Structure formats: structure tokens, C-alpha cells
Amino acid sequence: MLDSLTRRLAGILTGLRGKARLTEDDVNDMLREVRVALLEADVNFAVAKGFIAKVREKAVGEDIYGSLTADQTIIRIVRDELTELLGTAPPRFNYNPSPPTVILLCGLQGSGKTTTAAKLARWLINQGKKPMLAACDTQRPAAIKQLEVLGESVGVPVYVKLDKTTPVQIANEALARCKHLMLDVLIVDTAGRLQIDEGLMEELHQIYNNTKPSEVFLVLDSTTGQEAVHVAEAFHKEVQLTGAIFTKLDGDTRGGAILSVRSSTGVPVRFIGVGEQVEALDTFHPDRMAQRIIGMGDVMGIIEKAEQFIDKEEAEGIEGKMASGNLDFNDMLQTFRMMKKMGPMKNLLKMVPGLANAVPEEALDAINDKDTGRIEAIILSMTLKERSNPDIINGSRRKRIAAGAGTTVEEVNNLLKQFYGSRRGMKQMMQMQKRMGKRGRR
Ligand SMILES: Nc1nc2c(ncn2[C@@H]2O[C@H](COP(=O)(O)OP(=O)(O)O)[C@@H](O)[C@H]2O)c(=O)[nH]1
Ligand SMILES: [Mg+2]
Incomplete structure (x- = not known):
């Protein structure tokens, strides 16, 4: 996510660190580089210019030149x-004081509305809410099916009509159903637009007026660059957007639009x-994102x-077993599975302060989740008895595994060696922690 911008900015700022006294020239050079980095990341030209001007103004205002801590400042x-x-x-999530809360999703075709509808449903469940999805994209039958499948995978009801019912009617019926079932949130997935199209805009207006959404999210494909900002401007003119959701930030996107959209549209x-x-x-946290982009990580x-x-x-x-030195292969397997749920290790490591720019991209790429996959395969080849009692794994068992x-x-030998090694290490560490009385747990 915004990897190349992060690398560039972090690199530029690292170059400043520890310089004894910064001159105005140093800062101007730095700002020029920052400007280029922003433009290369596809940040809007005016936005980048304004940004640089503000930083320069503040630097002068804080009278940093000649100060010993100018780099930090x-x-x-x-x-x-x-x-x-x-x-x-x-901003806080806008729940309707008298439920259900309606969330209206809009955006161009392929921007990720339907996928995001399901993601939001899952997010809301985690917030303790009971959501429902409404399939108001009647343009393509496949879209309805897609939402049904996704809804099922997160375990939420999907309101679907396959006859000639109009999207507005579907939205109204879904809302009534939602009330009847006493659910908290209705997420309305709408039809895509290839571009801003009058007929579809009218449809959106009608759904908006009928369901009175508390949140209107525009779903934007971050791989479309500055175009996303234009789309946001156009939609915002039509309906009162309460937020933007950028999708596909996992890929190799320049993603500068994410830095421009708010200052260009206010959304x-x-x-x-x-x-x-x-x-x-992920919920978007401007402070954490900023921290991350300049290479300070997102702890x-x-x-x-x-x-x-x-x-x-x-x-x-598992922690208890670690302390007693009774960790076995079942625990290891369990740990792997928990870690897997958190996504690729590489993405997680990128959030560690300093690591994103200190370690070359190729090295991070080399961190292979397949390694854990191989270890998992070995553990899975053990019998349950062997997993809970690794001491019995003798030569012939090793061959079989x-x-x-x-x-x-x-x-297999390597894994066992590692296993015993880390079991010892963990036991020592946990005992030390206990002695120091610091459990580090909230
Ligand atoms: N990599 C990636 N793909 C995404 C993301 N969000 C959506 N997609 C994909 O983008 C494509 C279009 O998504 P869809 O939800 O059907 O878009 P819609 O036409 O706006 O409803 C699908 O193949 C999704 O799997 C994302 O955050 N990352
Ligand atoms: Mg769709």
C-alpha cells in the first residue's frame, strides 16, 4: 500500500536525520524532492504544491534554521x-438514532461496491451490529448472485428480488424487512456506472430520498489514480457523500488519489x-497513515x-503453556492458523516502524508464507499423539512424517530442533517476564 511513496518519503526524511544544522537550502532541496515524490505517487498537482507551501511556511514560522533539532522538527x-x-x-460512524441505519454505496462499475458491501457487513458485525444487505444492482443478474454469495460467507441476510422490481422498490422493501427483523443496519449495493450517467444518477437520487441514508459512501478504485478524484467531485455534486472508500490498495498502486480526495472535495x-x-x-486513520507514509510505521x-x-x-x-515449557505442535499449528488470519506476513512487517524503508522490497517479498505452509504440512503429517508429545518422535517416525x-x-529434523530451541527460549523469556512483574497485558 503506497509502498513506493513510503519508500521515497522515508528515504528523503532519513537523509535529514541527524544533520547538525539545517539551512534553508537543505530544507528547500528536501521539499523539492518531496514534491516530486508526491507527484510521482499521482498526488494532484495543486494539492502537492499547497502541501509544500504549508510545510515551508511552518518551517519558517517555527524558526527551525540553525536549531539543533531542526531535523526532528x-x-x-x-x-x-x-x-x-x-x-x-x-469521523465517527453515523448510526441512525432510530434504527435501522442505512448505508448507501455508490460508485463506478468495478470499483468494488459489491465486495465492499460484504466487507462493511463483516465490519459492522465486529462492532456488534446486525446488518443486512440489499441487492439494488438489477442491471446484471450476476451482481445479485455475487452479493448473495458474499452475504452468505459473512453470515448476513441479503434482500434479493429477481422479478421486475425496480432498485428503488427493492431498497424500500429491504428497509421494511430490516425493520421487521429488528436489524441495525441496511447496506444498499447499487448498480455500477461506467461513467456519470444521468439515468443511473436519477436512480441513486430516488434511493437516497426514499431510504434517507445516514452514510453515503463512494467506492473508489485506487488504481485509477487522479481519475478517482474527478469521480468523487462528480458524485459529490449529485448526492451528499459522507465518505469515500478506496479499494485495491493492496496492489502496487501509486495511490496518490487517497492524498488528494479530501482536499479536492472535502469528502x-x-x-x-x-x-x-x-x-x-481497514478503517482509515489519517494520523496513522501519515505516520506510515513517512516511514514511522503503524504500531x-x-x-x-x-x-x-x-x-x-x-x-x-498458549501463553500459559509457553511459561511452563509445555508447548507442543498443536499449539504451533494453532499459532500458524491465527497468524494466517492476519494476512500475509509481508504486509504486517511493512507496518513495523522503519522496516518498510530499511528492508529492500525484494527481501520482504522473499518472506514467504509458503515456509509456514511447509512447516504446517510436516506438523499435519504427525499423529495427534506425536503432536502433543514430540519426545516420542524417533528416527522411524521422522522418516514416516x-x-x-x-x-x-x-x-523434519530441523523443525524439531527449532521447536525444542524455541520452547526453551520461550520458557526462559516468560519466566524472566514474570520475575520482573511485567506482563505487558492490558
Ligand atoms: N485486490 C483487491 N481487489 C478488490 C478489492 N475490492 C474489490 N476488488 C475486486 O474488484 C473487482 C470488482 O469488484 P466488485 O465488488 O464486483 O465491484 P462493483 O462493480 O463496484 O460492485 C472484483 O474482482 C473484486 O474482487 C480490494 O480491496 N483489493
Ligand atoms: Mg457490484
């Missing part, structure tokens, strides 16, 4: 300005889509991800 100014650009604090970015799976939706993001995906009781069970996992005895 300028990095802070850049971070704060980026946060400002991205929208300062994230805040609310969520970002980072994958095709229904879990791949809060990592913690939240972990908390979201790791089952607390399971984790505590290797054959079962399609690997060599050497690999």
Missing part, C-alpha cells in the same frame, strides 16, 4: 501536514480495501489487527 511538520491533508481525526476517506477477501477492510494498526484476529482465550492458553509431508528427514 521538520519531520514532525511533514507528518502533521500529511495528517491534515488526509483529514485529521477519523473524508473512511475505509480502505486491502484485498479481495471480506476481512480486507497501533498492528496491535488492532492482532486483537481482531487472535482469540484471546486461545492466546492465553517426512514421506507424508513430501519432504526430507533433514527438514
Whole structure:
């Protein structure tokens, strides 16, 4: 996500770090580079220009030249300005005081509306809400099926009509149904537009007027670059948008539009889509994003991800076993599965401060989730008894396990060696932590 911009900016700012006294020329050079980096990331020209002007103005205002901490000050100014650009604090989710709350999704065809509808449903479930989906894209029958399948995978009802019912009627009926079932939120998926099209806009207006949505999200494909900003401007003129959702930020996108949309339209970015799976939706935090872009990482993001995906009781069970040195292969398998839910390791590592720019992209790419896959295969070839009691794994058992996992005895030996090594290490670490009375748990 915005990897190349992150690399560039982090690199530029790292270059400043520790320089004894910054001159105005140093800062001007730096700002020129930042401007180029922003433009290359497809940030709107006027936005980039305004950004640089503000940073320069603040640098002068804070009288940094000649100060010993000029490097830190300028990095802070850049971070704060980026946060400002991205929208300062994230707005709270707008729930209707008398439920159900209606969320209307709109956007061009293929931007990711239907996928995002399901992602939002899942997100709302995690917030303790009971959502329902309404299939108001009647243009293509396949779209209805798609929403049904996605709805089923997250476990929410999908309101569908296959006859000639109009999208507006479907929305109305779905809302009535939602009330009847006493659900909290109705998410309305609408038909795509190839471009801003009058007929479809009219349809959107009607749904808007009938269902009175509390949130109107425009779904934008981040791979379309600046075009996304134009789309946002056009839609915002038609319906009062309450937020933008950028999708496909997992790919190799320049993503500069995400930095431009708020200052160009006033519409805040609310969520970002980072994958095709229904879990791949993150709330957008301008401060964290800014922090991340300048290479300071997103520690809060990592913690939240972990908390979201790791089952607390399971984790505590494993922790207890770690302390007593009784960890076995079942626990290892369980840990892998928890980690897998958090997505590719590479993406997680990129959120670690400093790592994103300190480690070359290729090295991160080389971190292969297949490695854990191989280890998993070996563990799966063990009998349950072997998994819970690794001490019994003798030579002939090792041979059998290797054959079962399609690997060599050497690999099995390595895994066992690693296993005993880390079991010892963990036991020592946990005991030390206990002695120090610091459990690090909230
Ligand atoms: N990689 C990636 N693909 C996405 C994301 N969101 C949507 N897609 C894909 O984009 C395509 C179009 O999505 P869809 O929801 O059907 O778009 P719609 O026409 O606006 O409803 C599908 O293949 C989705 O799987 C995302 O955040 N990341
Ligand atoms: Mg769709």
C-alpha cells in the first residue's frame, strides 16, 4: 500500500536525520524532492504544491534554521501536514438514532461496491451490529448472485428480488424487512456506472430520498489514480457523500488519489480495501497513515489487527503453556492458523516502524508464507499423539512424517530442533517476564 511513496518519503526524511544544522537550502532541496515524490505517487498537482507551501511556511514560522533539532522538527511538520491533508481525526460512524441505519454505496462499475458491501457487513458485525444487505444492482443478474454469495460467507441476510422490481422498490422493501427483523443496519449495493450517467444518477437520487441514508459512501478504485478524484467531485455534486472508500490498495498502486480526495472535495476517506477477501477492510486513520507514509510505521494498526484476529482465550492458553515449557505442535499449528488470519506476513512487517524503508522490497517479498505452509504440512503429517508429545518422535517416525509431508528427514529434523530451541527460549523469556512483574497485558 503506497509502498513506493513510503519508500521515497522515508528515504528523503532519513537523509535529514541527524544533520547538525539545517539551512534553508537543505530544507528547500528536501521539499523539492518531496514534491516530486508526491507527484510521482499521482498526488494532484495543486494539492502537492499547497502541501509544500504549508510545510515551508511552518518551517519558517517555527524558526527551525540553525536549531539543533531542526531535523526532528521538520519531520514532525511533514507528518502533521500529511495528517491534515488526509483529514485529521477519523469521523465517527453515523448510526441512525432510530434504527435501522442505512448505508448507501455508490460508485463506478468495478470499483468494488459489491465486495465492499460484504466487507462493511463483516465490519459492522465486529462492532456488534446486525446488518443486512440489499441487492439494488438489477442491471446484471450476476451482481445479485455475487452479493448473495458474499452475504452468505459473512453470515448476513441479503434482500434479493429477481422479478421486475425496480432498485428503488427493492431498497424500500429491504428497509421494511430490516425493520421487521429488528436489524441495525441496511447496506444498499447499487448498480455500477461506467461513467456519470444521468439515468443511473436519477436512480441513486430516488434511493437516497426514499431510504434517507445516514452514510453515503463512494467506492473508489485506487488504481485509477487522479481519475478517482474527478469521480468523487462528480458524485459529490449529485448526492451528499459522507465518505469515500478506496479499494485495491493492496496492489502496487501509486495511490496518490487517497492524498488528494479530501482536499479536492472535502469528502473524508473512511475505509480502505486491502484485498479481495471480506476481512480486507481497514478503517482509515489519517494520523496513522501519515505516520506510515513517512516511514514511522503503524504500531497501533498492528496491535488492532492482532486483537481482531487472535482469540484471546486461545492466546492465553498458549501463553500459559509457553511459561511452563509445555508447548507442543498443536499449539504451533494453532499459532500458524491465527497468524494466517492476519494476512500475509509481508504486509504486517511493512507496518513495523522503519522496516518498510530499511528492508529492500525484494527481501520482504522473499518472506514467504509458503515456509509456514511447509512447516504446517510436516506438523499435519504427525499423529495427534506425536503432536502433543514430540519426545516420542524417533528416527522411524521422522522418516514416516517426512514421506507424508513430501519432504526430507533433514527438514523434519530441523523443525524439531527449532521447536525444542524455541520452547526453551520461550520458557526462559516468560519466566524472566514474570520475575520482573511485567506482563505487558492490558
Ligand atoms: N485486490 C483487491 N481487489 C478488490 C478489492 N475490492 C474489490 N476488488 C475486486 O474488484 C473487482 C470488482 O469488484 P466488485 O465488488 O464486483 O465491484 P462493483 O462493480 O463496484 O460492485 C472484483 O474482482 C473484486 O474482487 C480490494 O480491496 N483489493
Ligand atoms: Mg457490484
